[in-house]
Amino acid sequence: MASQWNFHQCVSHCKFDNLPEGLEAKYDSYAPDDSGVDLISQAFLSETFDRYQVPGETRQRIVEGIEEIEQDPVLLHFTKFLVKDLCSARERCDETHYTNMKPGCMQRHGALYSFLLLLACVVPSMNRLRQRSIPEEHYAAIPHTFLQPQLDKMALHGDPSVHDFPWVMNFYTCSIFLFDRFYFIPYRFGDPFTMFRHKETGEVIALRHAGEEFRSDGQRNGINDVFDQKGSFITEWHENAEFIMANRINPMGFVERDTTTIFKKEWAPALRQGDTLLALHIPSGPGYTPERLRNSMRQAIEFYGKYFPELPITGFWSASWLYDTRLSLFLDSKHSNIVLVQRQLYNYPTFEGDGMLRYELFGDRTADPDRNPGEYATSLQQAAAAYMVRGARFNTLSMIVLKEDIERIGAMPYITEADIELFLKTVDSHLHTGGH
Incomplete structure (x- = not known):
C-alpha cells in the first residue's frame, strides 16, 4: 500500500530539527503500517508504568506526548516509518546515524519525542526476535538497561532528553x-x-x-x-x-x-x-x-x-x-x-x-595531563598522568x-x-x- 504522503511532504510537515541523511530511499520502499492508530501499545505502557512505579505526573506527561503524535496523522505515519527502520538498522549494519530529533510540529511535548520514538521500538523489536524463535532470556532485559534511568530522570528532574541516542538505541531496539x-x-x-x-x-x-x-x-x-x-x-x-x-x-x-x-x-x-x-x-x-x-x-x-x-x-x-x-x-x-x-x-x-582514556581515567575528555600526578588516586591514573607529562x-x-x-x-x-x-x-x- 502506497503512502498518501511522499517523503518531502512528511519532512515539510514534521519540521524535524535533525533528521539523518539517506532516509528518502528507505521511505520510498516503506510499506505503511496499517495495524492501528496506537504508536505504543497500552499494555506495554501500563506494564512499564507499574514496573517502575512511575509517578502520576510523569505518566500523564508521557501519555499526552504519545497522544500529540497520534493526533497528527502525518507525524504518526512518519514516526512509524522511523520505528520500523530503527528496529532493523543494526542487524542490517545500516550506517544511518540516528540521533536526537525534535519535530517542530509538536507544540507541547516536542522535547519528549526522542524518548517516545525509542520507547515505541521496544515491542516491535521484541516481536522481531520472537519471530526468530530466540529465547526471551536473551532479550527480555535489554531495553530496561536504560529505560529505568530515563524514567527516573524524568520523574526526579522533569528531563526527558536522551543521552547518547546512538548508543541507547541499541538497547531499545533489542539489537545488542x-x-x-x-x-x-x-x-x-x-x-x-x-x-x-x-x-x-x-x-x-x-x-x-x-x-x-x-x-x-x-x-x-x-x-x-x-x-x-x-x-x-x-x-x-x-x-x-x-x-x-x-x-x-x-x-x-x-x-x-x-x-x-x-x-x-x-x-x-x-x-x-x-x-x-x-x-x-x-x-x-x-x-x-x-x-x-x-x-x-x-x-x-x-x-x-x-x-x-x-x-x-x-x-x-x-x-x-x-x-x-x-x-x-x-x-x-x-x-x-x-x-x-x-x-x-x-x-x-x-x-x-x-579523549576516551582521559574521560575514563580522569572524568574529562580534555583533562589536563600537566596536573600533578601525585594528586590522582589510583596507580594507573598516576602512571598515565606521569606518562603524558613527559610529552607522550x-x-x-x-x-x-x-x-x-x-x-x-x-x-x-x-x-x-x-x-x-x-x-x-x-x-x-x-x-x-x-x-x-
Whole structure:
C-alpha cells in the first residue's frame, strides 16, 4: 500500500530539527503500517508504568506526548516509518546515524519525542526476535538497561532528553546482546586494510592500504594534534599476479615503516572491507580477562550462527582506550588484565586520540595531563598522568579477532615476542624526530 504522503511532504510537515541523511530511499520502499492508530501499545505502557512505579505526573506527561503524535496523522505515519527502520538498522549494519530529533510540529511535548520514538521500538523489536524463535532470556532485559534511568530522570528532574541516542538505541531496539562478560552487535568492517591468513601455518597478517600518512611511531600523523615532520611515511601497496607488497600492521597496534611481501599462492584473504563482524563493547565491572573474552566470543558466534544465519560473521571488532599498548609500558604484563587481554588481539591504530582514556581515567575528555600526578588516586591514573607529562600521548586503538582464532585466545594468537620487541623500539620515536 502506497503512502498518501511522499517523503518531502512528511519532512515539510514534521519540521524535524535533525533528521539523518539517506532516509528518502528507505521511505520510498516503506510499506505503511496499517495495524492501528496506537504508536505504543497500552499494555506495554501500563506494564512499564507499574514496573517502575512511575509517578502520576510523569505518566500523564508521557501519555499526552504519545497522544500529540497520534493526533497528527502525518507525524504518526512518519514516526512509524522511523520505528520500523530503527528496529532493523543494526542487524542490517545500516550506517544511518540516528540521533536526537525534535519535530517542530509538536507544540507541547516536542522535547519528549526522542524518548517516545525509542520507547515505541521496544515491542516491535521484541516481536522481531520472537519471530526468530530466540529465547526471551536473551532479550527480555535489554531495553530496561536504560529505560529505568530515563524514567527516573524524568520523574526526579522533569528531563526527558536522551543521552547518547546512538548508543541507547541499541538497547531499545533489542539489537545488542550480552554473552557472559561482553556486549555484541553486528558491524560492517570498513577500515583501510586487508587481513590474510597463511594457508599452511595459520599465521595472520594485516596489510594497510596505500596513501595514508603515519608518524615514525606507526600512528596516524596528526593524531592528538601531534605531527612528525621529519619521520613520517606514506603507506604503499604494490600488487601483481604473484605477490602483494605493503606496510604491515604490527598487532601491537602500529604500522611498520618497512614494507612486507606476501605471495598469493601462500596466503588467502581473511578479512576485507565490507565484511560483517560483531562489534564488542565492554561494560564496566570485574572479569575483564582473556578467559571471559574467549567464552563470550564463543557464545556470541554460536548465537548469531543459530539465530541470524544470514549474517556471515567473520570475527570481532572493537575500539577502546583499553587496547592502547602504551599502557603495557607501565602495567605488569604478567598480571595486568588490561595487558593480558591486549596480547590476545590484533590491535591497530585509528585516528582517535586520547579523549576516551582521559574521560575514563580522569572524568574529562580534555583533562589536563600537566596536573600533578601525585594528586590522582589510583596507580594507573598516576602512571598515565606521569606518562603524558613527559610529552607522550595515548591513542584509542581498534582490534580484530577472527572467529577461527577464538579458541587460541589466551595463547596470543597474533602477537609474537618479535612484535613486542619492535614495539618497544618504535613507540614514541616521533618525539625524537621533530614531532610537536
